[in-house]
Amino acid sequence: MPSHQSPGVEAARKAIAARLREARLDAGLKGHELAARCGWHKSKVSRIETARTPPTDSDVRTWCEECGVRDQAADIIAASRTADSMYLEWKRLQRTGLRRLQQSRIPLYQRTRLVRGYASHVVPGLFQTPAYASALLSAISRFHGTPDDTHEAVAARMARSGVLHEAGHRFTLLLEESVLRYQIGDTETMAGQLDHLLMVMSLPAVSLGVIPLTAREREMWTLEAFNIFDDNRVHVELLSAQVTLTAPSEVSLYVRAFTELRKLAVYGAEARELVSAARETVC
Structure with missing residues (x-):
């Protein structure tokens, strides 16, 4: 995560990461299991959950689909798109x-x-x-x-x-x-x-x-x-x-x-x- 981000932007990014992590935990999946389901490298889940890598719209949709919370995707995508300006x-x-x-x-x-x-x-x-x-x-x-x-x-x-x-x-x-x-x-x-x-x-x-x-x-x-x-x-x-x-x-x-x-x-x-x-x- 860039060090020059404002505290508000950083907090917004971390909040998005936390929502995705909660969805994974609620689905009973470990990080490497979710990565396998999504067809990703096993480290990608960790990078997203620690807010080091902002998720793309596609990442969020796939994540929510595999965790059984497809209805949450629109909210998380909207928050992710505006995190830098919210x-x-x-x-x-x-x-x-x-x-x-x-x-x-x-x-x-x-x-x-x-x-x-x-x-x-x-x-x-x-x-x-x-x-x-x-x-x-x-x-x-x-x-x-x-x-x-x-x-x-x-x-x-x-x-x-x-x-x-x-x-x-x-x-x-x-x-x-x-x-x-x-x-x-x-x-x-x-x-x-x-x-x-x-x-x-x-x-x-x-x-x-x-x-x-x-x-x-x-x-x-x-x-x-x-x-x-x-x-x-x-x-x-x-x-x-x-x-x-x-x-x-x-x-x-x-x-x-x-x-x-x-x-x-x-x-x-x-x-x-x-x-x-x-x-x-x-x-």
């Missing part, structure tokens, strides 16, 4: 500033038909005003010590938001009510952002739900922010990194979490009342 530290993504990161995401939003998102700390990027985005991105740049290209990054983020007005897309997003209360930037910035949210809620392609602070009998706890792109991909935002998930089982887990969180939200007039109430407290 956990990307912000310091790597932002090493030349924030503009390129913002621009790189535009094609993903343009080809996605249904974007589902959950925000627990800040207003989603698609719904941000230039002033709010500028305050937020400049704070992120300072915290991570990246080159300050906030102006260019904000322009790229606003360009990405243009997808809200393009045909063929739907956006279903959830906000914790606390997001409306966390002040990003000065008073004028926050007031403008809340006014903009009220406008965005009227767009035909947008469904915006707000989870009230008073939501009772909550069966889903507050989670990290995430976005689901169709049913193919999930981005999870951590303090240190962006995690990309494509394994069907992991994507479906976030879809299920989103479904549960959506039950807690209010929409339409009730949601607008919560935004308006937050707006009144700003000034």
